Amino acid sequence: MKQSQMFIPTMKEKPADAESASHRLLLRGGFIRQNAAGIYSYLPLGYKIIKKIETIIREEMDGTGSQELLMPAMQPAELWHETGRWDVYGPELMRLKDRHGRYFALGATGEELITSLVRDFLNSYKKLPMSVYQIQTKFRDEKRPRFGLLRGREFIMKDAYTFHDSAESLDKAYWDMYHAYCRIFERCGLKYRAVLADSGAIGGKDTHEFQALADIGEDTIAYSDSSDYAANLEMAAVLETDGSEKGDSLPLEKVSGNQEISGDIKIAAHWFKTRTDTVVVFIKAEDEINDVKVKNVLNTDLIEPLEDVNPDPINPEKDVLIFADNALKHLSRTAFYNKTEDATYFHLDPDRDLSIQQYDDLRFIKEGDLSPDGQGIIKFARGIEIGQVFKLGTKYSEAMNATYLDADGKAKPLIMGCYGIGVSRTLSAVCEQYHDDNGMIWPKSLAPFTIHLITVNPKNEEQFKLSDQLYQQLLNQGYDVLWDDRRERPGVKFADSELIGCPVQVIVGKKAAENIIELAARREKERVETSISEMASAISDLLETLD
Amino acid sequence: MKQSQMFIPTMKEKPADAESASHRLLLRGGFIRQNAAGIYSYLPLGYKIIKKIETIIREEMDGTGSQELLMPAMQPAELWHETGRWDVYGPELMRLKDRHGRYFALGATGEELITSLVRDFLNSYKKLPMSVYQIQTKFRDEKRPRFGLLRGREFIMKDAYTFHDSAESLDKAYWDMYHAYCRIFERCGLKYRAVLADSGAIGGKDTHEFQALADIGEDTIAYSDSSDYAANLEMAAVLETDGSEKGDSLPLEKVSGNQEISGDIKIAAHWFKTRTDTVVVFIKAEDEINDVKVKNVLNTDLIEPLEDVNPDPINPEKDVLIFADNALKHLSRTAFYNKTEDATYFHLDPDRDLSIQQYDDLRFIKEGDLSPDGQGIIKFARGIEIGQVFKLGTKYSEAMNATYLDADGKAKPLIMGCYGIGVSRTLSAVCEQYHDDNGMIWPKSLAPFTIHLITVNPKNEEQFKLSDQLYQQLLNQGYDVLWDDRRERPGVKFADSELIGCPVQVIVGKKAAENIIELAARREKERVETSISEMASAISDLLETLD
Numbered sequence A, B: 001m002k003q004s005q006m007f008i009p010t011m012k013e014k015p016a017d018a019e020s021a022s023h024r025l026l027l028r029g030g031f032i033r034q035n036a037a038g039i040y041s042y043l044p045l046g047y048k049i050i051k052k053i054e055t056i057i058r059e060e061m062d063g064t065g066s067q068e069l070l071m072p073a074m075q076p077a078e079l080w081h082e083t084g085r086w087d088v089y090g091p092e093l094m095r096l097k098d099r100h101g102r103y104f105a106l107g108a109t110g111e112e113l114i115t116s117l118v119r120d121f122l123n124s125y126k127k128l129p130m131s132v133y134q135i136q137t138k139f140r141d142e143k144r145p146r147f148g149l150l151r152g153r154e155f156i157m158k159d160a161y162t163f164h165d166s167a168e169s170l171d172k173a174y175w176d177m178y179h180a181y182c183r184i185f186e187r188c189g190l191k192y193r194a195v196l197a198d199s200g201a202i203g204g205k206d207t208h209e210f211q212a213l214a215d216i217g218e219d220t221i222a223y224s225d226s227s228d229y230a231a232n233l234e235m236a237a238v239l240e241t242d243g244s245e246k247g248d249s250l251p252l253e254k255v256s257g258n259q260e261i262s263g264d265i266k267i268a269a270h271w272f273k274t275r276t277d278t279v280v281v282f283i284k285a286e287d288e289i290n291d292v293k294v295k296n297v298l299n300t301d302l303i304e305p306l307e308d309v310n311p312d313p314i315n316p317e318k319d320v321l322i323f324a325d326n327a328l329k330h331l332s333r334t335a336f337y338n339k340t341e342d343a344t345y346f347h348l349d350p351d352r353d354l355s356i357q358q359y360d361d362l363r364f365i366k367e368g369d370l371s372p373d374g375q376g377i378i379k380f381a382r383g384i385e386i387g388q389v390f391k392l393g394t395k396y397s398e399a400m401n402a403t404y405l406d407a408d409g410k411a412k413p414l415i416m417g418c419y420g421i422g423v424s425r426t427l428s429a430v431c432e433q434y435h436d437d438n439g440m441i442w443p444k445s446l447a448p449f450t451i452h453l454i455t456v457n458p459k460n461e462e463q464f465k466l467s468d469q470l471y472q473q474l475l476n477q478g479y480d481v482l483w484d485d486r487r488e489r490p491g492v493k494f495a496d497s498e499l500i501g502c503p504v505q506v507i508v509g510k511k512a513a514e515n516i517i518e519l520a521a522r523r524e525k526e527r528v529e530t531s532i533s534e535m536a537s538a539i540s541d542l543l544e545t546l547d
Helices: A021-028 A044-063 A076-081 A109-117 A167-187 A289-300 A326-330 A396-397 A423-434 A459-478 A488-499 A509-512 A530-542 B021-028 B044-063 B077-081 B111-118 B168-187 B291-296 B326-330 B396-401 B423-433 B462-477 B490-500 B510-514 B530-542
Strands: A031-036 A039-042 A074-076 A095-096 A105-107 A129-138 A152-164 A190-195 A207-213 A221-224 A231-232 A253-256 A265-273 A278-284 A321-325 A334-338 A345-350 A356-358 A378-393 A403-405 A412-414 A415-422 A449-457 A481-484 A506-510 A516-521 A527-531 B032-036 B039-042 B073-074 B094-099 B103-105 B129-138 B154-164 B192-196 B207-213 B219-224 B230-231 B253-256 B267-273 B278-284 B321-325 B334-339 B345-346 B358-360 B378-393 B403-405 B411-413 B415-422 B452-455 B482-483 B505-509 B516-521 B527-531
Touching: A021 A031, A021 A221, A021 A423, A039 A044, A039 A076, A044 A129, A044 A152, A044 A167, A044 A423, A074 A076, A074 B073, A076 A105, A076 A109, A095 B094, A105 A403, A109 A129, A109 A396, A109 A415, A109 B253, A129 B396, A152 A167, A152 A423, A167 A207, A167 B044, A190 A221, A190 A509, A207 A221, A207 A423, A231 A278, A278 A326, A289 A321, A289 A356, A321 A326, A321 B516, A326 A356, A378 A396, A378 B527, A396 A415, A412 A415, A415 A423, A423 B207, A449 A459, A449 A488, A449 B403, A459 A506, A459 A509, A459 A530, A481 A488, A509 A516, A516 A530, A516 B452, A527 A530, B021 B032, B021 B423, B044 B129, B044 B154, B044 B168, B044 B423, B077 B103, B077 B111, B077 B396, B103 B230, B111 B129, B111 B154, B111 B267, B111 B396, B111 B415, B154 B207, B154 B423, B168 B192, B168 B207, B168 B378, B168 B415, B192 B219, B192 B334, B192 B378, B207 B219, B207 B230, B207 B403, B207 B423, B219 B505, B267 B291, B267 B527, B278 B291, B278 B326, B278 B358, B278 B378, B291 B321, B291 B358, B321 B326, B378 B423, B396 B415, B396 B505, B452 B490, B462 B482, B462 B510, B462 B530, B482 B490, B505 B530, B510 B516
Parallel strands: A190 A231, A265 A334, A278 A321, A321 A356, A449 A481, A449 A506, B192 B230, B267 B334, B278 B321, B321 B358, B452 B482, B452 B505
Antiparallel strands: A031 A039, A074 A105, A095 A105, A129 A152, A152 A415, A190 A207, A207 A378, A221 A231, A221 A378, A253 A345, A265 A278, A334 A345, A378 A415, A403 A412, A506 A516, A516 A527, B032 B039, B073 B103, B094 B103, B129 B154, B154 B415, B192 B207, B207 B378, B219 B230, B219 B378, B253 B345, B267 B278, B334 B345, B378 B415, B403 B411, B505 B516, B516 B527
16 A cells, blocks of 8 residues: 555654553554543554454354354443443443433443343253354443553454353363454464453353463562463452461460561451451451452452441451451561550450351462462562453343353353453553554564665655565565655654564665665664565565565 | 354344334344444444444545544544534534543544544644544434444444545545545445535535435435436536526416415525524425525525424515525515415515525425536435545644644645445445345345355264365365354244345255265255256356356
């Protein structure tokens, strides 16, 4: 395509409010434009990349036997009432009323809609398993949209749903999807980790998140430095490492006031409320309490910290649940400041002095801890969540009465899995991994154009003629070529070319009359003079060396 | 694809509320499902067809040099305020408020958004012309959604926009689009007419609608029986046919009451209000007044009929505008009942007795009238509007201050064109033209699968083995094949096959052991026995004969 005819509004200046490299460079390269907070247009260059990502996704999803369909963005509120999510989802769910006063959600996710679509059809075990997917615009009214496409309010998502009559069938689909996701992200050129993630206490069982590694990532991944182990920070199990005998206890001492502590190990108490219970959890003061682990141990979907209230954990009310982190099992001399009494306890032996009902793994893992699989040491990395596979189980089918008849003619709820990929997020993640200060350096599989043909001075007849000839030649060879035929200063052209980031640059300049051009990879600074007779093989050799 | 694994919820019964063939058959064939009034899901079969239509559109749009982009569905209200359309558009515009209380429109059309996107970039005549398009879900809160996808509230549309610095440049783009549209609809197999349409008095100039011929169509097309002439009913000009001398007048007579009329030609008066004027239009009582023509003659964007008021047209107030249809120019003896006076006028000579300020073409054309191009006689047909090309001019660029600098450095508003295709409507229109009572008969270019391979009894080992072998063979030959491998009764299978409507059926039945299959075109009743050695050539011969 001729650049003079294209809509590529590059920006010289760094946009002030763009906090991440992907946000900044997608704007500067003319790939996207913001229309409102968290709402973007994909301009021709950006949309070319989106379509390439979508093609990769389609090929791999079709390969699993999944069928593409397209559900509407407007979802009747009645469906969300069936599962109770109309009330639970909160302000992130965009809602609107039609001219007749009927309420709709703008699809943030599609479980209700797909379950309503299949529940009449999937009435027999003979029709199972079944797998469907869609690539669709989704809506979530994020409180603080940021990082451009990374946390937007309108975004493109691939969501897939599978339906089964057994846990084994779901398991097979789950791992088929898992491996398809690996292929998708590999084909996009991404460095990523598939990490264990939290499925919540109610609903699913297994779930993995696919995290693209990037400093800007909002999630922390705990991974082993010497094995494949990776988990979301909140999911990483802490090994009980201290197998040594507990030391001797000393008599409990109580001193009024908040005393300085030395010798004893300081512990802290964290209070929570669930729908039914009040809970206190003791952990070492240097450790960080992990709400997700507390929630999972309590087998509840909701816990709220009680921050401003400070009941007495030493002499608790009768019905308070008292938990402690595993670490306390091995401690005989701890210290604790009890705010209620304004007193500090010394030589507190948790087992002896606290009415602990259960020890469990309730803290966040730390860098330097042993890896939970026993191999290596835990390190942290930041990740951008680009996909998730999830065993839903029967949460939605039960709520929405989506049943099939099994071989014995008995009605059972469909067993479901759901699987998401953030398409626009994937674009951002690729940006975070493939750029330098001057702009994008696209991997071959996603580059909007493979070759950027740059005519240094198009007013020069020889340069223009040679460029025109090479443009046709490269197109005939099957390359996707962007020809900068614009009458702009060379400085502008080269700056734009770096922003746009095509993998290979073919530069037609002063030596056009001698049939010599310059060839460069976008990621290198070096340009190599090449005669046009050797250009074809030089380009294919160069492409071989690139991601 | 194996039918046993596909989501094709066919329906035996005719859905009660489906008024049109396309609506009924898209539901019955398992192509779509309704989620709410005017809101549908495209199931795997239906979405395969949608994607084929989109591919044709993309190829032809790219061929015009237009660039694909994707704008968001959520459009900030501020943009619609700039053009005043937030207030003018009415209840068809879906609106919502985000969590911060900011208003958005769900895109019904994209003029505001695209103008806001390009206005900073297209700052020089050097960057013009430019052409962009998108294929996107659109929203319109139709009061009475009907006919399935034909008048839905959420639908897929291709909208394109071009930007120019001269009327000639716009004209070229307009006709390029016009011809691209012709190719698109031809490739979809549609019988259609490109018809002159109303552009409204303000805004654009030229506009054509593309109407697919179908009895269910909501628009009436007036076309010549012996030329290419075609126009929307309201746009078809009426020729002044009566060139004969006016007959002699007789003295005006006034008789009280509403008298029977014979001899004289009865005329009627129609009253309208514009933003500034009151207007009365006289036409022959047997003719139908054409509001659009009245509006265009008055060069206004709004007229309202005054139905309940009956001012005196014979003795009108001083500032009333008095118009008459061309037909009255040639009449000397007409009769008129004046309600205000409750009196009938006889021998009324319009020229002599009415203070007519202007004669013009103000009535609807009728079947049997001469064609406006002078060739042939006008006939009527019903059409489904599937596309429109429109010269917008500077309506949006002026309102939104989208200007470019011309060669003299003078700021001028961008000249715009816009061009739409209803993608889901096109699917419906194809259905209306390609079906019989039993289901769809898809044209080859859009068929979800070219070949339906039907195993009559998959429990029979010979039938199943041969089917499996033929399935692989046909796939290897590059055909898109749906294999009905389901353990269903033959009657169910053949009924489903007719509903699904693949162009070619390959039936593996009792003669499987003899390596004989049956071949049929979906549109014929006849099945032909073919040996499997001759199958390949028989299929390609058969396909040659089909649309």
